[in-house]
Amino acid sequence: MKIVVLNGSPKGDTSVTIHSVNYLQKKFPAHEFKILNIAKRIKGIEKRRATFDGIIQDIAAADGILWAFPLYLLLVPARLKRFIELIYEHGARAAFAGKYTAAISTSIHFYDHIAHRYIQGICDDLDMNFVGSFSADMMDLIDEGERERLTQFGEHFLSTIQHHHLTIKRYHPLVWSDFTYLPEAGSHSIEAGDKKVLVITDAQPQDNNLQHMVDRFCASFAAEIEIINLNDLKIISSCIGCLQCGYDNECAFSERDEYNPFYIDKVLKADVLIFAGTMTDRHLSALWKTYFDRSFFMGHFPSLTGTQLCFIISGPLSRNDNLREFFEGYAGWQQANIVGFVTDEVENSQEIDTQLQELARLGIEFAKSGYVQPATFLGVGGHKIFRDDIWGRLRTVFQADHRGYKESGGYDFPMWDVPTHLMAAMGSVGMNIPVVREQIQEMLQHGVSFRHRKIVEKA
Ligand SMILES: Cc1cc2nc3c(=O)[nH]c(=O)nc-3n(C[C@H](O)[C@H](O)[C@H](O)COP(=O)(O)O)c2cc1C
Numbered sequence: 399m400k401i402v403v404l405n406g407s408p409k410g411d412t413s414v415t416i417h418s419v420n421y422l423q424k425k426f427p428a429h430e431f432k433i434l435n436i437a438k439r440i441k442g443i444e445k446r447r448a449t450f451d452g453i454i455q456d457i458a459a460a461d462g463i464l465w466a467f468p469l470y471l472l473l474v475p476a477r478l479k480r481f482i483e484l485i486y487e488h489g490a491r492a493a494f495a496g497k498y499t500a501a502i503s504t505s506i507h508f509y510d511h512i513a514h515r516y517i518q519g520i521c522d523d524l525d526m527n528f529v530g531s532f533s534a535d536m537m538d539l540i541d542e543g544e545r546e547r548l549t550q551f552g553e554h555f556l557s558t559i560q561h562h563h564l565t566i567k568r569y570h571p572l573v574w575s576d577f578t579y580l581p582e583a584g585s586h587s588i589e590a591g592d593k594k595v596l597v598i599t600d601a602q603p604q605d606n607n608l609q610h611m612v613d614r615f616c617a618s619f620a621a622e623i624e625i626i627n628l629n630d631l632k633i634i635s636s637c638i639g640c641l642q643c644g645y646d647n648e649c650a651f652s653e654r655d656e657y658n659p660f661y662i663d664k665v666l667k668a669d670v671l672i673f674a675g676t677m678t679d680r681h682l683s684a685l686w687k688t689y690f691d692r693s694f695f696m697g698h699f700p701s702l703t704g705t706q707l708c709f710i711i712s713g714p715l716s717r718n719d720n721l722r723e724f725f726e727g728y729a730g731w732q733q734a735n736i737v738g739f740v741t742d743e744v745e746n747s748q749e750i751d752t753q754l755q756e757l758a759r760l761g762i763e764f765a766k767s768g769y770v771q772p773a774t775f776l777g778v779g780g781h782k783i784f785r786d787d788i789w790g791r792l793r794t795v796f797q798a799d800h801r802g803y804k805e806s807g808g809y810d811f812p813m814w815d816v817p818t819h820l821m822a823a824m825g826s827v828g829m830n831i832p833v834v835r836e837q838i839q840e841m842l843q844h845g846v847s848f849r850h851r852k853i854v855e856k857a
Pocket of ligand 1: 504
């Protein structure tokens with residue numbers, strides 16, 4: 399059988415992920431794994447229709463399609479996202495329909511589930527037969543047990559194709575409404591004071607609803623609000639994963655385009671940031687994904703701590719929890735506060751006006767009070783993954799992160815909390831003595847909130 403591999407790593411043949419595919423090729427020599435370096439060649443694929451058509455011909459002739467990608471900023475890299483958009487723009491969906499498919503990634507398991515759900519959603523939209531996801535840690539191939547697991551996955555994928563086994567779709571298609579939002583004049587009543595408000599949008603001329611929502615949001619304020627359209631910013635490339643930034647947060651492109659000065663001078667200085675975009679397939683646009691990927695130069699360290707984040711989205715966001723979780727995960731990791739989401743889904747212009755006005759009011763209120771909601775599992779779990787990896791295996795490359803974690807107290811390992819450590823050690827010994835164990839258990843029944851009670855009494 400012929401398996402076409404869509405390589406989503408900008409690194410092409412030197413990609414870590416693609417070595418797992420090369421391993422599968424060795425394990426299953428009777429089948430051909432034809433690797434297409436989609437992400438590395440995306441500019442040529444975009445420019446030359448013949449190159450794109452050649453890829454589609456390969457796909458049409460394949461028995462199976464394997465999506466292979468690294469995790470980039472909680473999703474697939476912007477370049478692979480762009481290829482997915484081209485499938486729709488060039489009307490090439492038919493080549494994918496009915497094909498068996500699977501996804502393989504490498505990462506450090508930071509939001510890998512979001513990327514895999516995204517790809518599965520795309521495959522369901524393209525009416526493919528999705529066999530399964532394989533999300534490996536970036537070093538798994540070195541481990542014998544993990545290689546065995548990979549082989550089992552390859553076996554499962556190939557035999558599902560051979561036997562035409564049934565696959566079950568996970569996602570319903572998303573439906574875009576043709577509602578036209580017509581805003582009324584804004585109130586120009588909200589005083590931002592000394593709080594900086596920055597709107598980032600990728601609205602194109604055809605994105606009427608998005609453009610109107612941005613305009614109406616800005617018209618809530620007494621003073622003019624700064625709007626940056628990503629289309630007007632010179633960004634010569636999305637992130638290519640060179641990791642040069644790891645040492646000192648200096649991006650390889652920083653001298654060559656406007657992204658880094660924009661991020662440092664505008665984004666980092668904003669108190670209230672508005673992300674405005676139109677849903678394109680199951681995410682925002684590839685340009686928005688480029689924005690996220692390029693922010694990687696700031697490393698694994700929160701750079702938006704305390705920033706208020708507002709989201710203005712045109713499209714069926716309430717049907718796309720995965721995208722919402724992307725934003726929530728991003729905010730949690732950044733230690734930023736989500737003010738809210740406004741979409742055009744309510745299909746009622748007056749209601750959207752009111753929601754945008756309220757979003758603006760609340761953003762300023764939270765910025766002034768400094769409120770940041772507590773982190774959920776998304777923020778807490780994400781922090782622990784980064785903390786451990788920066789302290790450990792990633793430290794050599796990500797020196798800037800290491801310094802940041804050290805200076806900010808980000809290395810909050812439990813074993814360095816000496817009082818808790820001592821209490822736990824003594825408690826563990828005590829639990830082996832029946833009388834002490836009884837007392838501890840009694841305390842657990844009635845006394846866990848002892849200190850909480852004291853705080854409330856004193857308040
Ligand atoms: C720009 C960039 C963003 C990344 N974002 C994530 C992420 O969100 N989650 C994660 O688990 N790993 C992330 N990683 C780590 C890569 O997914 C991992 O190193 C992967 O093995 C690289 O694969 P490749 O060599 O095939 O490109 C990121 C790496 C880079 C360069």
